Amino acid sequence: MAETNVESLIRSLVTPLLKYPQALSISQNNDGRYHHYIISVDQSDxxxxxxxQGHVAAALRTVVEGAQSRRANSKRVRLLINDHRH
Known part of the structure; x- marks a missing residue:
């Protein structure tokens, strides 16, 4: 089975939801257990x-986590949304 390119999957799911898709940026951090994908968008998006109530974000997380490989040594995926509050 081919590995899923998680960043392009996130980009293809998120872009149609945005008014300003050119402001979309996705960064990745890794730690011991997780691949963290941080999504930054325009503040109005x-x-x-x-x-x-977080339903869209929850659905995105479900799809992205479901697309990840189920191998025993595979890290889990975490999807984080930068909400510009900090």
């Missing part, structure tokens, strides 16, 4: 990406 944060609400569109999170959705009401």
């Amino acid at each position: 944060v609400g569109r990406l999170i959705g009401r």
Whole structure:
């Protein structure tokens, strides 16, 4: 089975939701257990990406985590949304 390119999957899922897709940036950090993908968008698009009560963000996380390999030594994927509050 071919490995999924997680960053391009995230980009293809998130881009149609945004008013300003040119502001989309995805960065990756790794630690011992997780591949962290941090999504940064224009400040006015944060609400569109999170959705009401976080439903859109939860759905994105479900799809991205489900696409990841199920190998025993595979790191888990974490999807984080930069909400510009910090």
